[in-house]
Amino acid sequence: MNVNGLRAAARKGFLEWLGATDADVVCLQETRAERSQLAAEVIAPPGWHVVLAPAATKGRAGVAVYSRVEPAAVRVGFGAAEFADAGRYVEADVGGVTVASLYLPSGEVGTARQEEKERFMEAFLPYLVRRRAEVEADGRELVVCGDFNIAHREVDLRNWRNNRRTSGFLPEERSWLSRVFDEAGYVDVVRALFPEGEGPYSWWSYRGRAFDNDAGWRIDYQVATPGLAGLAKAARVERAESHDRRWSDHAPVTVEYVPV
Numbered sequence: 001m002n003v004n005g006l007r008a009a010a011r012k013g014f015l016e017w018l019g020a021t022d023a024d025v026v027c028l029q030e031t032r033a034e035r036s037q038l039a040a041e042v043i044a045p046p047g048w049h050v051v052l053a054p055a056a057t058k059g060r061a062g063v064a065v066y067s068r069v070e071p072a073a074v075r076v077g078f079g080a081a082e083f084a085d086a087g088r089y090v091e092a093d094v095g096g097v098t099v100a101s102l103y104l105p106s107g108e109v110g111t112a113r114q115e116e117k118e119r120f121m122e123a124f125l126p127y128l129v130r131r132r133a134e135v136e137a138d139g140r141e142l143v144v145c146g147d148f149n150i151a152h153r154e155v156d157l158r159n160w161r162n163n164r165r166t167s168g169f170l171p172e173e174r175s176w177l178s179r180v181f182d183e184a185g186y187v188d189v190v191r192a193l194f195p196e197g198e199g200p201y202s203w204w205s206y207r208g209r210a211f212d213n214d215a216g217w218r219i220d221y222q223v224a225t226p227g228l229a230g231l232a233k234a235a236r237v238e239r240a241e242s243h244d245r246r247w248s249d250h251a252p253v254t255v256e257y258v259p260v
Helices: 006-012 014-020 112-137 171-182 189-193
Strands: 025-029 049-053 063-067 073-076 089-094 097-103 141-147 220-224 232-237 253-257
Touching: 006 014, 025 141, 049 089, 063 089, 063 097, 112 141, 112 171, 189 220, 189 232, 189 253, 220 253
Parallel strands: 025 097, 097 141
Antiparallel strands: 025 063, 049 063, 073 089, 089 097, 141 220, 232 253
């Protein structure tokens, strides 16, 4: 779930959602806060262990993992020096699964932000290849949960024709995400469970009536190693009942994995 600022989300409904969820692990992106800035009920809610990886630049990015069980190990970053303290990636070992929270840069065509996004993707794909081999050799599974800021296919955003030259749906970005699935061998878990039809979307602009008209983008994913993906039995986007009840411009993407 991209919370679009954890402090604001906590005021708008995140804490109520966290108290009601039966999830074992929750991954957050764009937290935009340091530990000292968060109230106790946010950074240390009863029954949860919280891993926070803020960005060195205050008020930017930031990722977190909330888990019912204390992680056996935590790793921040993925070995790329440029993004080591950017608040873009964190892993937590929870039981037999390594759970990662990812906030891939959003980009903007023709700007330095798009160049940053491209550098991130270039460095991150080899890491995904290497990390899958490592976790599987160790008898573990890996799931990368997060805001990838890329709609993979035309069915992943409502107005795809008008966004073919927009960051998030550029051919090179979509091709990169295809490589995550085809070359690195990860599975788009939600799409595997919903192979037909549009969406389900996870982000809607605050502008206009995008939410009311369900004119959204599917840019939030759970990308898993095949062994874990094979245990996925159900998935849903926890879309708010109405525009005024949203606590972010994104919605939680929830997957149920059932061990055999």
